[in-house]
Amino acid sequence: MNTPTAPFTFVDLFAGVGGFHAALGAVGGECVYAVEKDAEAAAVYERNWGMAAHGDIVNDTESTMRVPEHDVLAAGFPCQPFSKSGLQRGMDEARGTLFWNILRILEARRPTVVLLENVRNIYGPRHKHEWEVIVRSLRELGYQVASRPIVFSPHLLPPERGGRPQIRDRVFIMATYVGTSSSFVDVEPSVPHLPVDGWSPSEWDLAEHLPIQPDRELENQLHLNLGPAERTWVEAWNDFVVTLRAAGVKKLPGFPVWVDAFVHESHLVVSPGTPAWKAAFLRKNAAFYTEHEELIESWLSRWNYLRDFPPSRRKFEWQAQNAESLVDTVMHLRPSGLRVKQATYVPALVAITQTSILGDRLRRLSPREAARLQGLPEWFDFCNQPDSATYKQLGNGVNVGAAYHVFREHVLRSLDAVRRRAPRLAQAVVQSEMSPDSAIERYREPHREVILRRRRSDAVQRVAG
Structure with a gap:
């Protein structure tokens, strides 16, 4: 299942500009499939990560499963309403939504760890039914998942652990494949909604910690x-x-x-x-x-x-x-x-x-300061697109430090189950640093030439145009 060049592989669904790619790449993963329907965001993704994100999650999962084998599935999936008829259950009840396409991938590929992200309101009273469908569907496929979500924000992380001065509470759904014999055993959320390592969010200072340009x-x-x-x-x-x-x-x-x-x-x-x-x-x-x-x-x-x-x-x-x-x-x-x-x-x-x-x-x-708030590295390039597109992409994105922390803590908590199916993934997390920041820089190196070559080609085309 693993590639020879990386300790684990992942797919990046509803990828945006690649917040999950940055977080999982910092742990040592290799992305083997990415999909993003917004053309501008997909262009930024390709420009920075050296791979296209031009698939179609519906076409690639329904008639033929084109999503390759992988260890980790990451998705900032759209929250679409599920039927409240009560006449169907599990995967069938999610049919017609993009969450159903995620379930199709899980059914076909059974990755070891699932990392989903959504707005906090997905666990609110108006979406109680949808939440129950999500949890039940994952458990029916053999995934152990808490009945309550992880709610986390980058401002709860200290700077040395990849935190950022932005209050951005998001729901993270972490699931580990254990088989249906154990998947219906409820567990506590693997990350609490609390400051980490005694950090006080009142200590954030934009001028120092962002920093301001x-x-x-x-x-x-x-x-x-x-x-x-x-x-x-x-x-x-x-x-x-x-x-x-x-x-x-x-x-x-x-x-x-x-x-x-x-x-x-x-x-x-x-x-x-x-x-x-x-x-x-x-x-x-x-x-x-x-x-x-x-x-x-x-x-x-x-x-x-x-x-x-x-x-x-x-x-x-x-x-x-x-x-x-x-x-x-x-x-x-x-x-x-x-x-x-x-x-x-x-x-x-x-x-x-x-x-x-x-x-x-x-x-x-500025767009650069906004990118810093999302934990993207200094080399991340939005090319010459309008600032409005950049702000939109960052507003829709996942915070790198928060995603990295939640993924890392969850795998460490369920280490035995992860190690049984994906030992190299488990080892990569055990050996990972507390913060993704410097690791993202190292992750970029193997892709540097591909990225720079693409950027030079873009520059030539702009001059020619």
Whole structure:
């Protein structure tokens, strides 16, 4: 099953730009099949990993099984709804979803370890049925899997273990092949949702741990800077914070501040039928306005009562604790308002235009900084594609350090079962480093010439074009 050149092999399904490839490559694995339907992401994958990701998981698994033998199956699979009819079970119930194609591969190839990743909500109450189908289907194929998921985020890992200053809770489903005689024995999740090695996430510092790119490296990327309207929004809310701080207000509101809800408590009217959560916010805003009416009115008058601001910019969410101004924070322009956090770790990268804004630089995170947040190495190259495509790919991707940690810890926990079927895989994990960072650099070496040759060819074609 193993190739002569690597201790184990893996397949990379729904591969994106290759977060799983980086993590498993750092352990010593060799990718033997990759598939990604997004053409731009597939091009980035091929450019950096030296192999194509242009297969079709439906065509390659249904009429003929074209996915080769492998030791580890990795997939950031789409969460599609399964039938709730209750008339079918296991694999048949997942038919018509892409998860069913994963099950077809497992049925045909029986890799030793399965590493799946999805958004946290897949374990939420609205997806209880889908979760039960996933667990039951894996167990029916002989895989031991916990009935509760692993939930993990890179900000829980210290820097020396591949952590990154990004809160990105994701569900990981780890399964080990043990045969159907043992697969229905429930086990605990192999990784807890806790900081590792005593690390405190409050110790993250973006300038030090990311690190932030110097301004001189971004001279040709002026589009990262905030536009005039965005600067006005930030300046107005910065004035709000500074005004309250100067007046001795030590604790800013922990609830969403809505300018349109500023009214004296004596004039507050909550309409019948108003949802309880909204009624609570209205009362809190009224109480806050009443307590600081003079300060707030003075601030509002300086900014023309935010009349020219769109509705979402008339809202403010403070999560920066004792920061004195927005200069000391990281900001997000969200539909729910301007959200402000401490400059420790940042919110999760998302596949839409909500890239974090650095308060001390009044610019968005650069694509390189976003790539660092996902644990991708410095040599990782997005070519000359639009930044919007890069942000989308990174927002959709798996964090390398989190995936590496979860995979490594799971294999170490189920080492006996792994060793029986894939001894070289077990040995590779036992000998692996605590962090993937330096190992990714070494992994690149055998592929360097292929990658550089492809990049030189791309450059020639651009010049010729």
